[in-house]
Amino acid sequence: MLIHVHVGPTPHGDERGPYAHCEAAIRVIESSGLEYEVGALGTTVQGPADRLWPLMRELHEAVLASGAEQNMTHVRILEAQDDRFEASMSDLAARITH
Template sequence: MLIHVHVGPSPLGDERGTYEHVEAAIRVIEASGLEFEVGALGTTVQGPADRLWPLMRELHEATLSSGAEKVMTHVRLFQSREDVVEASMSDLAARITH
């Protein structure tokens, strides 16, 4: 399964940094041990569905726990019936020509 997630905290950060609340969500992803790629408009994570579903909630809650007053989390999902992604994120990215 692949998820592309964007947390939209309000406010974005605090005295610790402009993007502290977003970075709190990214730290949760890093700690998961799953393959991920941070982009300008969100983060893509690859792994089994039974790990990614709870991870989405953890990301949302980590943003609030870091001090955000509100958060809107946007998620896009890709999953095959067998819960197998045939290529890694880096393989998929390599197929894109600019």
């Protein structure tokens, strides 16, 4: 399963920096041990569904716990019923031609 997640805290940051709340979410992802890639507009995480569903909740709550007044988390999910069709970050990236 792949998820692409974007957190939208209000305010965006605080005295620790403009991305302090987003960085709190990324720390949760880092500590999960799952494969991930941080991008300019969100983070993609790869792993089993039973790990990713709770992770989405944890990172959403981490933004609020870091001091954001509110947070809107946007998630896109790619999951297949059959492992033969399951995509990985590296499979999808290999399909891109420049």
